[in-house]
Amino acid sequence: MAIPKSQKKPEEAEDWLTTYADAITLLMAFFVMMLTFAEFDVPAYQEAAAAIANNIGAGEKDNVSDTQELKIDVEDIVFEMQADQAVDVKLDKKGVVIELSGGAFFQPGTARLVDQAVPVLEKITQTVKAPKFQFYNIEVQGHSDDSPIHTEQFPSNWELSSARASTIVRFFEAAEMEKNRMKAVGLADTHPKVPNLDLEGNPIPENRATNRRIDIRVYPMNLTDREKFGKKVDLKGMLGDVSKKPAEAQQ
Numbered sequence: 001m002a003i004p005k006s007q008k009k010p011e012e013a014e015d016w017l018t019t020y021a022d023a024i025t026l027l028m029a030f031f032v033m034m035l036t037f038a039e040f041d042v043p044a045y046q047e048a049a050a051a052i053a054n055n056i057g058a059g060e061k062d063n064v065s066d067t068q069e070l071k072i073d074v075e076d077i078v079f080e081m082q083a084d085q086a087v088d089v090k091l092d093k094k095g096v097v098i099e100l101s102g103g104a105f106f107q108p109g110t111a112r113l114v115d116q117a118v119p120v121l122e123k124i125t126q127t128v129k130a131p132k133f134q135f136y137n138i139e140v141q142g143h144s145d146d147s148p149i150h151t152e153q154f155p156s157n158w159e160l161s162s163a164r165a166s167t168i169v170r171f172f173e174a175a176e177m178e179k180n181r182m183k184a185v186g187l188a189d190t191h192p193k194v195p196n197l198d199l200e201g202n203p204i205p206e207n208r209a210t211n212r213r214i215d216i217r218v219y220p221m222n223l224t225d226r227e228k229f230g231k232k233v234d235l236k237g238m239l240g241d242v243s244k245k246p247a248e249a250q251q
Helices: 015-040 040-055 066-080 114-129 157-174 205-211 223-250
Strands: 087-091 096-101 136-141 182-186 214-221
Touching: 040 182, 066 087, 066 096, 066 214, 096 114, 114 157, 157 182, 157 214, 182 205
Parallel strands: 136 182
Antiparallel strands: 087 096, 096 214, 136 214
């Protein structure tokens, strides 16, 4: 009786290695992308993180970034106070833009706030001051139309637009907003939303009114700015504690 020949064991299939290698490569690319966003583009990082969270948590409550949440909060204020004709809220590539109508917030030809605008601005201030938005910069841009202005206080639209932006910043500062988060910029009529004149060179009053505006741009700090701001906040807290110690010691 012949001895049966031993059969060779079939080689194990290693197709899974290809899938595994692909997955590892994708994960590496994903983390490199996230690191790049975190270093250079915080808003984009937040949007990407929120989108990924939504996809992973399908069926659960939608996840939104802090920037999206800020936009929603300000929109709620505008709706509750029926200020939609004077305030427009939108997102741009950096963060949230809160556009205030110049005619609704300021007396004509001045940098003085109208009384009716103050409650709306107070609500917006309290929202932006919330702890979750502590690491957000605030840049206030004043815009004018192309109508020339020649007054003792405002020789041109540069001074008027700058003064209006500064008024908003000082309003925030009076509400104890950290001044190193803020910036006031006057742009005069250099960035119109719509043409001030028609094709024949005639003024368009409605467009000029649209161009007279104040843009409050609220956007996340990059990592470097966050670190600097955090150190200033810590130092301020330490100085505050030191100044209180003598009074406490006397009690």
